[in-house]
Amino acid sequence: MKTYLKYILPIFIPLIILLIPASSFAIEGLTLVEQRVIAIFVMATLCWVLEPIPIYATSVAIIVLELLIISDKGLWFTKFDSPELGQLVDHKTIMATFASPIIMLFLGGFFLAMAATKYRLDVNLARVLLKPFGHSPKYVMLGLMMITAVFSMFMSNTATTAMMLSILTPVLALFAREDMGKVAFALSVPVAANIGGIGTPIGTPPNAVALKYLINENNIRFGEWMLFAVPFVIVMLLIAWLLLIKLFPASKTEIKLNIKGRFLKTPKAITVYVVFIITILLWLMGGVHGMNAYVVAMIPVAVFSMLKIITKEDLKKISWDVLWLVSGGLRLVLH
Incomplete structure (x- = not known):
């Protein structure tokens, strides 16, 4: 059971956040973008600790997930126009990390x-x-x-x-x-x-x-x-x-x-x-x-x-x- 958990937990958390539509109610004190970043952070931490995938692959997954769910060119259902939900990040800024x-x-x-x-x-x-x-x-x-x-x-x-x-x-x-x-x-x-x-x-x-x-x-x-x-x-x-x-x-x-x-x-x-x-x-x-x-x-x-x-x-x-x-x-x- 423990073996399965190390694969399921890191995927489960970001999957839930992905399914939250842009119009969903945000946690008090946090914008929707911040919630998504926290979800990615938790996923990354679990992956680095449990190592279901290589640690460098986790880093690549972080950047890809940010491009998908918090960038201005991400998935259509993750986008929003309401300032209260936060500010989407320029996709070029995220991708530029590889050439930091x-x-x-x-x-x-x-x-x-x-x-x-x-x-x-x-x-x-x-x-x-x-x-x-x-x-x-x-x-x-x-x-x-x-x-x-x-x-x-x-x-x-x-x-x-x-x-x-x-x-x-x-x-x-x-x-x-x-x-x-x-x-x-x-x-x-x-x-x-x-x-x-x-x-x-x-x-x-x-x-x-x-x-x-x-x-x-x-x-x-x-x-x-x-x-x-x-x-x-x-x-x-x-x-x-x-x-x-x-x-x-x-x-x-x-x-x-x-x-x-x-x-x-x-x-x-x-x-x-x-x-x-x-x-x-x-x-x-x-x-x-x-x-x-x-x-x-x-x-x-x-x-x-x-x-x-x-x-x-x-x-x-x-x-x-x-x-x-x-x-x-x-x-x-x-x-």
């Missing part, structure tokens, strides 16, 4: 992350940056967490975790089965990735959503966000590190990270390095050149596409489900 500046910001971040991985910039940076931390397990773990947090500021948390765990896998094999240090190292990467995501507007979707609404006198530039957030990242990272080494002390006294590789020197690889650096600098110096983070994010998209650094095959690997998921969430927030 936030979506473009994430797309630029995905292009940077994909190019960095494709030309091994991420692995080589990790190799170079981990050298100063020596061979003591607790300090190697600190270095690993710091690098993971930095990567996570400009890449998705999931992609950063996957990359760093692939580097860490051979190291985990060095620990004895009963050594709790293995647990600390395994946990350190996802913990650091989540903490690092706070550091920039593109580190995690909630940051970008917040940035969209910080406008006019409350406007925060990319660099200003980092100036405010990075100190929090550093403090939380140190606290997490201390907790991990305290709760899961390592028995092994020395470990060696054997990360092989070298920086590629091909024209395309050098282009990736240069564009990566320039993009980050432009994000940090928004007050100097006048471009906002959304405009800067399109630079790597254009350059990598024109020079075939990111090909059509690579495009298939972009996390489109994440972009759709953010789009649906934006539509709910906008109401």
